[in-house]
Amino acid sequence: MRKAYKVRVYPDTEQAAQLSRTFGCVRLVWNKTLDARHRAYHAHGTKTAYRETDAALTVWKKTEDLAFLSEVSSVPLQQTLRHQHTAYASFFAGRAKYPRFKSRNGRQSAHYTRSAFRLRNGKLTLAKHSKPLEFVWSWDVDVLADLNPTMVVVSRESDGRWYVTFAVDAGDSDHATETGSTVGVDLGVKDFAALSTGEKIANPKNLDRKARNLARYQRQMARKQKGSANRRKARNKVAGTHRKIRNARFDFLHRTSTRLIRENDVIAIEDLNVAGMSRSVKGTIDKPGRNVRAKAGLNRTVLDAARRQLEYKAERAGKRVVVIDRWYPSSKTCSACGHLLSSLKLSVRHWRCPDCGTRHDRDHNAAKNILAAGLAVARESPGDACGAGVNLQGSSLRLSATKQELSGVSPMGIPAL
Numbered sequence: 001m002r003k004a005y006k007v008r009v010y011p012d013t014e015q016a017a018q019l020s021r022t023f024g025c026v027r028l029v030w031n032k033t034l035d036a037r038h039r040a041y042h043a044h045g046t047k048t049a050y051r052e053t054d055a056a057l058t059v060w061k062k063t064e065d066l067a068f069l070s071e072v073s074s075v076p077l078q079q080t081l082r083h084q085h086t087a088y089a090s091f092f093a094g095r096a097k098y099p100r101f102k103s104r105n106g107r108q109s110a111h112y113t114r115s116a117f118r119l120r121n122g123k124l125t126l127a128k129h130s131k132p133l134e135f136v137w138s139w140d141v142d143v144l145a146d147l148n149p150t151m152v153v154v155s156r157e158s159d160g161r162w163y164v165t166f167a168v169d170a171g172d173s174d175h176a177t178e179t180g181s182t183v184g185v186d187l188g189v190k191d192f193a194a195l196s197t198g199e200k201i202a203n204p205k206n207l208d209r210k211a212r213n214l215a216r217y218q219r220q221m222a223r224k225q226k227g228s229a230n231r232r233k234a235r236n237k238v239a240g241t242h243r244k245i246r247n248a249r250f251d252f253l254h255r256t257s258t259r260l261i262r263e264n265d266v267i268a269i270e271d272l273n274v275a276g277m278s279r280s281v282k283g284t285i286d287k288p289g290r291n292v293r294a295k296a297g298l299n300r301t302v303l304d305a306a307r308r309q310l311e312y313k314a315e316r317a318g319k320r321v322v323v324i325d326r327w328y329p330s331s332k333t334c335s336a337c338g339h340l341l342s343s344l345k346l347s348v349r350h351w352r353c354p355d356c357g358t359r360h361d362r363d364h365n366a367a368k369n370i371l372a373a374g375l376a377v378a379r380e381s382p383g384d385a386c387g388a389g390v391n392l393q394g395s396s397l398r399l400s401a402t403k404q405e406l407s408g409v410s411p412m413g414i415p416a417l
Contacts, residue, residue: 268374
């Protein structure tokens with residue numbers, strides 16, 4: 001299992017200049033190699049191997065125009081070639097989008113392997129640097145003393161802040177104490193999530209709280225002349241506001257996911273159509289001629305991060321996350337008797353079962369059904385850490401998800417009374 005420790009770093013003027021040159025060289029090598037790959041594939045239909053890009057980099061360093069590539073460490077340049085090779089492999093395998101060119105205005109980073117850095121006595125020294133980088137360690141001092149990173153990533157965010165990430169190979173963590181509790185989680189639109197226990201976790205709406213400041217800073221940046229120092233300052237304000245929103249979102253996700261992992265042994269979630277939930281709806285009119293933008297659902301990054309955090313934290317704690325197929329009709333199936341509605345509009349937040357008469361909250365009912373289906377999957381495949389891809393279709397059988405015992409599994413996969 002791999003872990004990462006990300007800390008703030010404060011380079012001096014000389015170190016910042018050297019790192020900026022490294023970022024520029026990394027960006028140039030990435031863009032130049034990407035352009036060569038693109039041309040070769042569209043002209044001849046041939047794929048470029050990693051050894052070809054590595055040989056091209058050696059040739060570039062010997063030319064007069066690109067001789068400055070030798071002024072920085074060669075390790076980050078080789079690493080960016082490896083990353084691009086992996087990106088192309090993921091693209092052709094259908095796991096990722098086509099690689100894009102890097103911009104100087106976005107986040108900049110450089111990856112250093114063991115041969116290009118030294119960490120001794122809590123001090124980090126990079127290749128081509130004469131002095132160690134000053135960083136702030138937020139964890140226990142003993143952790144830093146025993147830290148043996150396999151890779152160090154130096155990055156500069158769009159707002160000008162510098163960070164260092166230490167990637168380490170950690171052994172299997174001690175499994176957390178079993179609680180005997182299980183929970184179903186229904187990630188929703190109105191609320192962030194509804195739990196099978198009846199609890200609803202409200203969406204913090206960090207973007208909405210800071211949207212007014214963000215819009216003002218964006219208007220200020222739009223009025224500045226491109227390439228000017230004032231525009232750069234305004235852009236830093238916009239980036240800083242985005243950073244605050246991003247940090248607030250991920251702090252909320254970390255707190256929520258950690259609590260769910262600590263309190264439960266099995267967490268059942270639904271494989272959602274994230275792209276569909278994150279679309280924006282048309283603005284509503286509150287004054288003549290003025291549109292107010294509204295969000296139809298959660299941000300795609302938030303939903304992806306929520307599932308990713310649950311999965312890796314569960315693996316580390318010895319807990320289990322079961323993912324139910326997105327087509328499972330969790331919202332329109334009665335959790336009391338198993339009756340399946342023919343249709344249920346998204347605007348209907350509460351409904352009454354026509355068979356048993358039970359009144360349901362839409363999200364709470366879905367969470368209970370997700371938990372019941374997840375427990376069935378957990379019983380059928382006890383060795384599988386994740387039940388992704390399980391397709392549980394609806395049925396008109398009289399079933400119940402009220403009691404969550406593992407005994408007695410129905411043909412549709414929901415525990416029956």
